[in-house]
Amino acid sequence: MNTVFKLLVIAISCSSSSLGAIENDRYYPRYHLAPPKGWMNDPNGFCIFKNEYHLFYQYNPDSGKDPGIAHWGHAKSSDLFHWVDLPIAMYPDKTYDADGVFSGSAVVDSGTMYLFYTGNVNMPNEKPDHKQVQALATSTDGITVTKYVSNPIITGADKQPDLRDPKVWKHGNYWYMVLGNSFVKDGVSLGRALLYRSSNRVDWKEVSVLHESDGSLGFMYECPDFFELDGRFVLLFSPQGIEPQGDRFKNLYQTGYIVGHFNYNDNLFTPESEFRELDFGHDFYATQTILDNLGRRLLVAWLDMWKTDYPEQSDGFTGQMTIVRTLSLTNDNKLIQKPVTEIAKARGKALYMGNAWSGKKVTLSDKAGEVFIIAPRNKNMILTIESDNIVVTVKYDYTEGTVSLNRGGNDLRRTLYRPQSKLKLKAFIDASSIELFFGEGEVTFSSRFFPTGAITVNLKDDSVAEILSVHEMKRTLYLSKDN
Numbered sequence: 001m002n003t004v005f006k007l008l009v010i011a012i013s014c015s016s017s018s019l020g021a022i023e024n025d026r027y028y029p030r031y032h033l034a035p036p037k038g039w040m041n042d043p044n045g046f047c048i049f050k051n052e053y054h055l056f057y058q059y060n061p062d063s064g065k066d067p068g069i070a071h072w073g074h075a076k077s078s079d080l081f082h083w084v085d086l087p088i089a090m091y092p093d094k095t096y097d098a099d100g101v102f103s104g105s106a107v108v109d110s111g112t113m114y115l116f117y118t119g120n121v122n123m124p125n126e127k128p129d130h131k132q133v134q135a136l137a138t139s140t141d142g143i144t145v146t147k148y149v150s151n152p153i154i155t156g157a158d159k160q161p162d163l164r165d166p167k168v169w170k171h172g173n174y175w176y177m178v179l180g181n182s183f184v185k186d187g188v189s190l191g192r193a194l195l196y197r198s199s200n201r202v203d204w205k206e207v208s209v210l211h212e213s214d215g216s217l218g219f220m221y222e223c224p225d226f227f228e229l230d231g232r233f234v235l236l237f238s239p240q241g242i243e244p245q246g247d248r249f250k251n252l253y254q255t256g257y258i259v260g261h262f263n264y265n266d267n268l269f270t271p272e273s274e275f276r277e278l279d280f281g282h283d284f285y286a287t288q289t290i291l292d293n294l295g296r297r298l299l300v301a302w303l304d305m306w307k308t309d310y311p312e313q314s315d316g317f318t319g320q321m322t323i324v325r326t327l328s329l330t331n332d333n334k335l336i337q338k339p340v341t342e343i344a345k346a347r348g349k350a351l352y353m354g355n356a357w358s359g360k361k362v363t364l365s366d367k368a369g370e371v372f373i374i375a376p377r378n379k380n381m382i383l384t385i386e387s388d389n390i391v392v393t394v395k396y397d398y399t400e401g402t403v404s405l406n407r408g409g410n411d412l413r414r415t416l417y418r419p420q421s422k423l424k425l426k427a428f429i430d431a432s433s434i435e436l437f438f439g440e441g442e443v444t445f446s447s448r449f450f451p452t453g454a455i456t457v458n459l460k461d462d463s464v465a466e467i468l469s470v471h472e473m474k475r476t477l478y479l480s481k482d483n
């Protein structure tokens with residue numbers, strides 16, 4: 001059976017019905033997690049259960065064209081690259097989540113998975129027109145999920161209508177939860193992150209406002225996350241409503257972070273940095289992190305953006321996750337993101353290795369590849385990713401001290417970057433996505449693009465690469481072990 005057909009068969013057989021199954025895999029990722037069919041948005045419930053990584057996600061099984069009414073889709077992996085599709089974990093089947101089992105997180109304690117999520121209910125003829133409560137569900141086998149009988153666990157009557165996306169962790173004898181909220185001050189809607197605490201996971205008390213927008217950070221904080229890293233605390237969130245400023249904040253909604261100090265005695269967070277964007281690409285949102293068994297702070301994001309017409313929608317699916325990344329913090333409070341080392345499991349054979357000059361062209365097999373470049377820091381470098389219908393240009397501009405990603409047209413993304421020594425770039429290309437990691441992961445770009453036909457990578461202008469390596473990447477989604 002050829003690989004493309006095999007993928008189709010597996011995608012269809014793994015799905016609960018064949019309605020709207022993948023019709024064409026021209027844009028379907030080979031090694032990034034995507035839904036077997038239908039719509040995927042935010043990562044949810046990222047956790048380690050019985051030595052396997054579990055990743056849930058916002059899911060509409062019925063259509064790839066719209067988010068529909070959110071379910072929790074579910075996949076697991078032992079290496080973060082070979083994913084097994086699992087049955088839908090949660091349906092919108094209760095009065096308190098009838099219009100969406102919205103985003104949330106997981107903790108594992110004494111062999112039980114605890115899933116915290118937002119139940120969304122729409123009330124079309126009322127004002128406000130929706131309500132969001134927090135709910136709990138558990139699983140002891142890592143597949144079957146049971147909603148808690150006494151849900152909701154947080155009603156937040158005085159914080160409606162936007163109170164969502166619980167991220168839960170344990171510290172000492174308590175469980176903590178950060179929630180995104182919108183509140184009104186002097187007639188203006190502002191975003192904020194609220195901290196709650198519980199000793200038993202079901203009775204929760206608000207203990208502080210971790211952070212609130214002064215107007216410059218928009219009207220709603222979605223998908224907040226809060227964790228200790230390298231001796232400081234990071235508040236990571238996806239604010240809606242930030243105005244673009246030059247090259248900054250050019251996406252519809254942003255994902256970024258504030259670094260500061262926090263102590264569990266007064267539960268106050270003291271910021272030490274401004275809000276910084278985490279990724280500079282076009283399609284990156286709704287991050288979630290976990291601390292894994294190796295002590296790594298792992299991050300995954302939705303490699304898409306709201307309100308974008310993705311051509312894959314007509315192929316029976318929409319959405320994918322980024323490669324999982326390991327986070328660390330610099331002394332000047334900047335997050336560094338590196339692709340997890342397990343990426344080696346998805347790497348195929350080398351297509352090119354050596355030095356290279358402008359004019360060098362390598363054609364990827366099966367539209368997927370990993371590109372690594374080392375180049376002089378005092379020279380411009382241009383790499384293009386080309387197909388019949390599109391040219392994606394990655395540029396290091398030595399004189400400007402910038403790096404940029406341009407998919408053509410008017411939607412350039414650019415940020416300041418000057419490497420200390422050599423210019424280093426890793427690029428992961430996967431049918432309809434590109435993720436760039438500059439240097440040691442100081443700057444990343446994650447974007448979607450939609451090539452028809454084969455993909456080539458090319459050095460352009462006066463570019464010189466002291467090292468250029470291009471590897472194939474394998475298909476790792478939903479394939480059986482012997483693949």
Ligand code: FRU
Binds near residue numbers: 104118164285286
């Ligand atoms: C973020 C978000 C969350 C919400 C979910 C609904 O992308 O809007 O705030 O829980 O998506 O699917």
